[in-house]
Amino acid sequence: MTTAKSTVDDIGARVAEVVRSLAARAALTRAQAYRLRLAADEIATNIVLHGYGGEGEVGLCGGVAEDHVWLRTEDSAPPFDPRDHDPSPVLTADPATRAPGGLGVHLALAAVDELRYEQVAGLNHTTLVVYRDA
Amino acid sequence: MTTAKSTVDDIGARVAEVVRSLAARAALTRAQAYRLRLAADEIATNIVLHGYGGEGEVGLCGGVAEDHVWLRTEDSAPPFDPRDHDPSPVLTADPATRAPGGLGVHLALAAVDELRYEQVAGLNHTTLVVYRDA
């Protein structure tokens, strides 16, 4: 039996596949699909890297509603609410000398129209929403 | 903007796509993947047909855990717990004369290793589990 835990090397492709399918069903514009993918990639990659320390299970959910598309990650790593993360120290630093990193959560929050976080039955549920009206 | 609500004509293909991706990641046997797909197809088709009366939003979730694969439908139709459905009247009737239908929930329950139902935030969450040890 393979372990099939997600790693930083494969989670991006899984996210991209789910977004492709949602984007096709919802007839998202290229820009909308790109934003959803970017945010989901950042959130899911962080879960694997920072939440699990390299590999772990990430459930992916998605759906198309009347006026929005949603994608959710579900993980059992320690609680982390991306909305609490303050990116301003990194953003105001000189890019040429600043520490690498610290941009993913900022990009995720900027890319989507809504980001929700809840703990459900001990799991992190992080839901990304992109409105369908461009 | 297309409505993108799922109908009986497209929900089966969506389910099949999610199962294909999970089965590949988890290296399910052909029989395991078939059982998961059959159960999810029956549950999701019922949601569209009986829950929504023809079309409506169905969220699909999936993941691969250490020892099992799971797939969940999420819908906002009236509450329905498939485990409460008793198929025995149909099964004991003579197939040549019995009323058509009434077999989907029975097949779904028989096909998977676990079927869980919960209401979460007013939605139906129906989770199907297939164990990875054949």
Added chain:
Amino acid sequence: MSFAAKSHVWDGTATIRLTGELAAKSAGQFNRVIADVSAQDPHRLVLLLDELTYLSSAGLRSLVYAHQRLGRGVEIVLVGAQPEVAETIRLTGFDRSVVMQEPTGA
């Protein structure tokens, strides 16, 4: 999700070869083929299933329809069902009202 049903009727035996996936989306198409062949009053219906890769309850509903459309005296023979399809037929009790054959026994 492709599905095809090709039929012919010869000497009172209607034969339908099912290819692909018989599910909610394709059941209507299969029902129309059943209605066509039943109009020729066959006394036997043979379904060739070796190329049927998927069967859900919507397809089983078509089997009930075939039974009722053709009438009690008409034998239904299912030939060469793949293992998962055969298991589904057994789980729902249809093996009691049809004859299931291996392909070589056809």
Added chain:
Amino acid sequence: MSFAAKSHVWDGTATIRLTGELAAKSAGQFNRVIADVSAQDPHRLVLLLDELTYLSSAGLRSLVYAHQRLGRGVEIVLVGAQPEVAETIRLTGFDRSVVMQEPTGA
């Protein structure tokens, strides 16, 4: 999720053409190319981005790495970024430390 980075250094200018998707999986590969060209002490780094279809924060981390590896005096020029990639670069403030050019201005 394919990615390729082809580089050459000529007359003090290192040019790297990025093709495909620069994300967590491909960042290490890009970093190795940056290390290679920086060993030749260029005074200018030109990244041709017109065929770069996706850029995540892991790729931006490589840009920081390039800055620091090459040193303060080295100009980094990004040419022909697609709209979404350009937007990502702006959102993270990198447009302040690199020169962004349209392809025809290259």
